[in-house]
Amino acid sequence: MNEITSSALIELALDLAKSLTSEHRFDRLLDTVRKTIQCDAVALLSYHQDVLKPLALQGLSRDTLGRRFIINEHPRFEQLCLSTIPIRFAADSPLPDPYDGLLIDKEGDLPVHSCMGLPLYFDNKLLGLLTIDSLTPHLFENIPNRTLEMISAIAAATLNTALMIDQLESQAIHSQKVVAELTEEALMRDGGELIGQSNIMQKLKQELDIVAASDFNILIYGETGVGKELVARTLHQKSLRSNGPLVYVNCAALPENLIESELFGHVKGAFTGAEQNRAGKFAIANNGTLFLDEIGELPLAAQSKILRAIQNNEIQPVGQDNVEEVNVRIFAATNRNLQEEVDGNRFRADLYHRLSVYPVRVPALNERYGDVQLLAGYFVGKVGRKLGLNQLKIDSGAVSYLNEYNWPGNVRELEHVISRAALKARARQKNKAIISIEKEDCGSLITTQLQDKLVSPHETQVIQNKIQVNLREATDDFQRALIKNALSEENGNWAATARRLQTDRANLNRVAKRLNIKVIKSVI
Incomplete structure (x- = not known):
């Protein structure tokens, strides 16, 4: 040599x-x-x-x-x-x-x-x-x-x-970034890293670098499963508030009667069950970041109170006379078109403009050319560690199969497919030193090409006609029919209907109110 x-x-x-x-x-x-x-x-x-x-x-x-x-x-x-x-x-x-x-x-x-x-x-x-x-x-x-x-x-x-x-x-965009935040320990603690080398992901990362060091409120939007929470965590890590808390709130899961208490806190005796003082999410996130996930699900009354907190940097716990000052940066995420929500009087215009100082769109997986293989490798390594496998790999046939699919469930769906495939591959290849995920382990995925073959010309025309329908209206129609059917089968019992639909009763009532669904009981 x-x-x-x-x-x-x-x-x-x-x-x-x-x-x-x-x-x-x-x-x-x-x-x-x-x-x-x-x-x-x-x-x-x-x-x-x-x-x-x-x-x-x-x-x-x-x-x-x-x-x-x-x-x-x-x-x-x-x-x-x-x-x-x-x-x-x-x-x-x-x-x-x-x-x-x-x-x-x-x-x-x-x-x-x-x-x-x-x-x-x-x-x-x-x-x-x-x-x-x-x-x-x-x-x-x-x-x-x-x-x-x-x-x-x-x-x-x-x-x-x-x-x-x-x-x-x-x-240049974040003075004296803490080196510890770059370690895998921090990444694992904070939910992972943004994997992807596609052009659209490179642009997203550049956007995050630009806006992270500012103190602007950010609206993160995109389809379900694209990784909006991961984007929020990445922004927080890159921000000047990275040493402060990042507090997560799932707005869709907040019971309507407790929203104010959850967000702003309460004092002892403020209402039945308030046995002690409790800090709200805004107070916990002081000098840090508050991530309001599914912001579009909040009722209008709660939206007005959040607007006041953002405008004045002040909160008032339930049952307390004095206001408290807070210093909180807001990240809000939604899979809804909030502009359409505003136009339909379902979301406050003033709150929308406060939240969307810098809107960030997270692309769908089918827009991220070449990233499926990288994400698959990341999830293969992750699930391999969880299953205690010495070596888990994915073969080229399986990668090609995954690349052909259009991923309506986005990154979350890919992770679930890889997890299931790993279990199947392990069961199929017992006692092997290297477990290989193959196409057969990935289950039945209807690829874009196969979908084209399965849809008849008549069905294609029907689909094209439906595309002209407003997506929000179509979603509302589906939810309205589903809730009405469940209510009918449960004889108008809201609690039983909520259990049947596997959702919180307060959330069901809120959605039903928005969709103008009522149960009328009469005495004969």
Whole structure:
């Protein structure tokens, strides 16, 4: 094996200098490694305390980018993170390989092979790892140490430059961002990270970076299951209030008679059952962020009280004479078209304009070209840990099958499909070292192409006619028919109807009132 040449170093330096993005720098780095060292796979991973996050790779399946490797679950990674020098693992090492089943050119468990890892240090701080694998055993044994040292130094400098640029960009919009918030522990605690490299997701992330450091109220809207709560958590993490609380409120689940108490608190004796003072969500979120999910479900009376709190930064707990000052930033989320709600007098126009200072639309999964595979890889890693599987992968046939589906339930539906598929794959492949999710494990998904074949010309015309109907009106008609039918079967009993529809009675009454549904009882 030849040492890395001066011309290769010069070529790499020029490439890195020309590269405008971290992704491009990483690709140029991996290209140089593969030119210098014969290998089948190479990957660059960043280190976040107890997690390794893939940044760039070649020779591994693309869904690997969506995985997050818990270090103490992978003995080879654990050894590398504790080392300060490159480690060449023995060809017959009994330690499980974290890339089992993930190499593009090899299906199933890795045979005896060459595996090497380079810890990347800069200023005595571990930044990440560079891993190199070959299906040819003993291939790395004669590589000069000087070559590995130079590759490590170049890779560490490249990674450090990328991290420094990211940090400077972050500081430009958020002064002195807390580094701990970037760790996997914080991400797991706060609900995960935004996975996706599609153009529309890149634009969304740019929008979040722009608005996060401001103190504007934000309206987050999009279809059910797209990840609006995750967007809210990401905004909070990037905001100047990241050290303060993020308080979640599901407006759709608030009983109508307790909305004011839940939001603004109450004093002891304010009403029956108020046995002690209680702080409301606004007070708990003081100096932090209040996330009002499903804001469109709030009744008009509650909307006016929220408007007052936002306008004056003041709240008045139920039963208390004095007002209290609060400093709260509002994130509101909805899957409704609030402008249409305003036009229909179902939502206050003044509150809508207060909340939508900066509206953020979260795209549907079928708009995110190429992200299904990354998300599948992320969920495969997540469910594999939950099920205690040493290695869980998803094969290319299953990925293609998932890519053809139009995902009406969005990211949430994809996660559920992957979870079910993992259970089926585990049951089907008992005692196997590598469990592979295949197409048959994903269940019956009606793809976009298949739907076109199943719909007759007459049905297509009917669907096109229905598209002209206002979506909100169609939804209301469906809810009205469903509630009326349940009420009829329960002889007008609201409590029984709520149980039948698996919803809170107060919510059912609120929806029925909006839909003008009444039960008239007569005496004969």
